[in-house]
Amino acid sequence: MYVKFNEQNMAKEVLGFLPPGENLADWTVCDDALMVARRIIKDGDTIRAATDAECDAELATLRVAAAANKMRWERDQMLVLSDSWVLPDRFAKFTSAKQAEITTFREALRNLPAQPGFPLEVTIPPAPMV
Amino acid sequence: MSKLVVDTIQRPGGAAVSFPIADGTAGQFLKTDAAGNLTFSNSYTFPDVPLPIIAQEGKGIVGSVSSFTDRQNSYSGGPQWTSSGPWTTYYNYAAHDDNNLIQFINMALGDGLPQGTSEWFIGDDDRGSGSRALMFAHGDRLGYKRDRLQWSNATSNGGHTFRIMPIRNNSTSAISVPFYARMSDYYSSGYEGCCMFVLTPNTSTYSTVTTVSSTRLAYSQSSGDTNGPQAFSGSHSIPAKTTVLVCLASTNSYQTTYRFKDTNYFYYLNTSYTFADANIVCDMRMLSSLYASNFNLPNTGTCNGTGILAPLWTKTATNFGDR
Numbered sequence: 176m177y178v179k180f181n182e183q184n185m186a187k188e189v190l191g192f193l194p195p196g197e198n199l200a201d202w203t204v205c206d207d208a209l210m211v212a213r214r215i216i217k218d219g220d221t222i223r224a225a226t227d228a229e230c231d232a233e234l235a236t237l238r239v240a241a242a243a244n245k246m247r248w249e250r251d252q253m254l255v256l257s258d259s260w261v262l263p264d265r266f267a268k269f270t271s272a273k274q275a276e277i278t279t280f281r282e283a284l285r286n287l288p289a290q291p292g293f294p295l296e297v298t299i300p301p302a303p304m305v
Numbered sequence: 306m307s308k309l310v311v312d313t314i315q316r317p318g319g320a321a322v323s324f325p326i327a328d329g330t331a332g333q334f335l336k337t338d339a340a341g342n343l344t345f346s347n348s349y350t351f352p353d354v355p356l357p358i359i360a361q362e363g364k365g366i367v368g369s370v371s372s373f374t375d376r377q378n379s380y381s382g383g384p385q386w387t388s389s390g391p392w393t394t395y396y397n398y399a400a401h402d403d404n405n406l407i408q409f410i411n412m413a414l415g416d417g418l419p420q421g422t423s424e425w426f427i428g429d430d431d432r433g434s435g436s437r438a439l440m441f442a443h444g445d446r447l448g449y450k451r452d453r454l455q456w457s458n459a460t461s462n463g464g465h466t467f468r469i470m471p472i473r474n475n476s477t478s479a480i481s482v483p484f485y486a487r488m489s490d491y492y493s494s495g496y497e498g499c500c501m502f503v504l505t506p507n508t509s510t511y512s513t514v515t516t517v518s519s520t521r522l523a524y525s526q527s528s529g530d531t532n533g534p535q536a537f538s539g540s541h542s543i544p545a546k547t548t549v550l551v552c553l554a555s556t557n558s559y560q561t562t563y564r565f566k567d568t569n570y571f572y573y574l575n576t577s578y579t580f581a582d583a584n585i586v587c588d589m590r591m592l593s594s595l596y597a598s599n600f601n602l603p604n605t606g607t608c609n610g611t612g613i614l615a616p617l618w619t620k621t622a623t624n625f626g627d628r
Contacts, residue, residue: 179527187492187527191539194485194573210521213399234495241494 176210177202178222185225185233186215243294250287253302257281260305269305276303313341355626359439359596362473362589367442367574370595371468372415373567375455392605397465398490398498398526400554401519403607409554410614411602413437413467414595420604439596448553448570450487450534455563465497466569468553471591472577474543476584481542485573487534488555489566490525497556500524501537504614509546511590511622517614534558534568548588550595550617590628594621 179188179202189210193199205222209215212224214233225233259265260277269277283300290297315321322341329345336346360366393404400409411417415436440447448468455464474480488499502521506514522539534555543549557565571577578585598620606613622628 181527185526188490188523188525188535188537190523190537192483194536194538197536211402214526237493237495244493 176205176207178205178209178215179203180217183233184217189215239294243288246294246297247288250284253299254281254284257284257302273303273305277305356593356597356624358589358625359593360441360589363583363586365578366589367447367470367578367587368589368592369440369447369468369470369571370413370592371438371440371448371466371569372413372436373464373466373569374412374417375453375464394496396496396498397554397556398492398500398524399521400467400500400552401502401521401609403609404605406519406608407602407604407606407613409467409552410608410617411604412465413469413552414600414602418604419602437596439592442571442574445574446570446572447574448486448568450566450568450570452560453557453565453567455565464557464565464567466553466555466557466567468569468571469595470551470571471548471588471595472543472551473548473586473588473591474545474584475586477545479542479544480585481540482585483538483540483573483576484522484551484571485576486523486537486553486571487568488525488537488553488570489558489568490527490535491556491558492526492528493559498524498526499535499537499553499555501539502552502554503541504550504552504617505541505544506547506549506615506618509544510627511548511618512627514615514618515612516610517608517612517617519609534566543585548591548618550591590625591618591621594625598624 177190177193177197177199178186181187190197190202191207191210193202203217203222205215209222209224213227214225214230216223216225216229257277257280260269261281266274266277280300280303287293287297287299311324313321313323320341322337322343325335325344327345332348333345334348335343337343359368392408395405395408396402397405399405408417411419440449447470472482474482484501484503486501488501490497490499492498500521501523502519505518505520507516507518508514520541522541523537525535525537527535541549541551551571553569553571555567555569557567560566578587595617600616600620602616603613608614
């Protein structure tokens, strides 16, 4: 079988044989028995099945990255939804207390990634009643 | 009470018919022998004939059933497909393997939780779509490549597409058959990716299948090119007189807000089905069954090498005829 590896030396594509148009030089030829592996890694000159611990470590890293991505998107949505509050003509009509509340809320949103538990344990700031 | 005692009656100008002497049993009807003699007889019961098959086999027709979910498998926050999957953790790049296979099959057949009692149909909950779509090749490709607008913006993958193509070896010896597919292979949180695999029964006759084994032919654990699907290829030796199921499990690629690319198709079908060779055909009985049968599979269970998926073959024997 034929394998392409990513920058972390982990298999990203695994084929039983090469389809027409593929360049053999782009692929690493591996033992067919590795097809059943949960993850294939290149360990120096050795190509082997990753251990469960190695798989789980990668999974944990990916989950954190995916959670961060999702959390940032949700944060961005909340910022977009509150953008109209800070348009000068509208903002000027709020009481100074409400203005402070809005400013604090949006600042807390922007600082969300700085929270110690980000992205898995995040405290979403309460939205002001407008 | 008066009664009319006759042994034969006849309309003017008509044929005479004679009645039986003894009464029949409850529920019997009078039946003629076309010679004027009536007897009591049971009502006719139609035999349990096989259902109509969707198309004639061996005419170069190639089809598949497919379904999809618009939920990413890491989506959480409601009674829907979560990272735990309909049963337990689901890895799309290893859909062939325990504990993923029963979840793949159930979702491919349109309901990821067929024994569920909630209002949610886990698997095919895209707005406006139906479950278990039947699709045929017009040339050497089978499936689709499309842009999708999702019901909700997701920041990574936006769901999966599942496809099953039944292929039969009618010869008396095993034949190695190549398969080619293109699939979107988005891989973000470690659960996605894509794979192509084959389900093979332990015997050639539908009705006697007791276990099914699963073999992965190709797969990806890569975020890949979000604008273009990856090509996958692998071959499988199909036993003599046997029907196997070739399956694709792909992950939609995130493009931009609400927009995803969903690629899931077989190509180079002319190499899989060397159309001049009548021995390798798309199994129309199995295709009809995959589209129509109620397999009543369980929500959970390890499938590789067990009997859980045997009904895919045995129900086909019951519903569309054994072979």
